[in-house]
Amino acid sequence: xxxxxxxxxxxxxxxxxxxxxxxxxxxxxGVRGAIMVVFAVAGFFAQTLYLGYRAYQSATLPLxxxxxxxxxxxxxxxxxxxxxxxxxxxxxxGLFLWPLxxxxxxxxxxxxxxxxxxxxxASQVWGMIHGVFLLLGTVxxxxxxxxxxxxxxxxxxxxxxxxxxxxxxxxxxxxxEHVNARVxxxxxxxxxxxxxxxxILNLIGGRTQLPWTDPVVWSSGLMLxxxxxxxxxxxxxxxxxxxxxxxxxxxxxxxxxVISLGMLLLVNTRHGGQKAVADVSGGGPA
Numbered sequence: 001x002x003x004x005x006x007x008x009x010x011x012x013x014x015x016x017x018x019x020x021x022x023x024x025x026x027x028x029x030g031v032r033g034a035i036m037v038v039f040a041v042a043g044f045f046a047q048t049l050y051l052g053y054r055a056y057q058s059a060t061l062p063l064x065x066x067x068x069x070x071x072x073x074x075x076x077x078x079x080x081x082x083x084x085x086x087x088x089x090x091x092x093x094g095l096f097l098w099p100l101x102x103x104x105x106x107x108x109x110x111x112x113x114x115x116x117x118x119x120x121x122a123s124q125v126w127g128m129i130h131g132v133f134l135l136l137g138t139v140x141x142x143x144x145x146x147x148x149x150x151x152x153x154x155x156x157x158x159x160x161x162x163x164x165x166x167x168x169x170x171x172x173x174x175x176x177e178h179v180n181a182r183v184x185x186x187x188x189x190x191x192x193x194x195x196x197x198x199x200i201l202n203l204i205g206g207r208t209q210l211p212w213t214d215p216v217v218w219s220s221g222l223m224l225x226x227x228x229x230x231x232x233x234x235x236x237x238x239x240x241x242x243x244x245x246x247x248x249x250x251x252x253x254x255x256x257x258v259i260s261l262g263m264l265l266l267v268n269t270r271h272g273g274q275k276a277v278a279d280v281s282g283g284g285p286a
Contacts, residue, residue, distance in 0.1 A: 051071060069112070069135060096149050184249055191227055223253075
């Protein structure tokens with residue numbers, strides 16, 4: 001029964017939930033919120049079973065491929081959506097979160113490799129640390145991006161006095177400002193640990209060692225450099241923690257994240273999965 005669950009099952013549920021969120025822009029409804037939660041919970045449950053079955057069937061470290069990595073990031077964002085919907089039922093968080101969830105699922109389905117990133121036992125521990133912290137960093141950057149967008153939208157609505165437009169309600173500027181400021185620091189820490197673990201993994205990689213000029217390596221390094229610079233700017237320049245400045249920091253961080261993920265998925269790289277296996281077998285170690 002569980003083996004019959006496919007990506008289409010939970011992706012379709014999430015798409016319906018997003019379309020219902022979009023309908024807030026058109027009309028008000030008393031039952032829409034409950035229907036959205038039903039579809040979101042159904043999709044989340046199906047995706048949990050899907051990932052659990054893949055972990056159970058895995059011959060190596062469970063959920064260690066880039067395919068699983070993207071699905072896990074989407075799963076965590078859905079969990080965050082359910083949490084926020086429970087505590088802030090009137091906030092239209094899904095309007096901003098669902099596109100990221102569906103984008104991650106699309107990237108996993110059409111671009112990501114399904115082979116384990118680090119199949120060798122000696123590399124699995126560092127590979128797990130690398131993957132987990134980059135996963136947490138990625139999700140944190142996406143949370144900051146959503147909070148930053150909501151801050152800018154809410155600030156514009158307050159300025160124009162359009163708070164009653166449609167059925168959209170957003171958290172207060174103070175709360176969004178606080179989330180943005182925290183995200184800048186946490187994302188830098190998470191990505192930094194993941195990047196350091198990746199360097200160690202690369203040093204012990206043997207024949208699977210990546211060249212330091214690999215697009216994924218330098219694009220990830222650029223993203224980390226920006227996150228560290230943003231975190232330092234946020235920590236030592238107090239005005240950067242308030243207003244639009246901190247929202248812009250999180251949005252630019254997301255742009256760097258998109259560039260880094262785009263390099264991983266679309267550019268010829270030896271980072272992980274089938275691409276790495278093919279390159280190593282064809283051309284030897286870097």
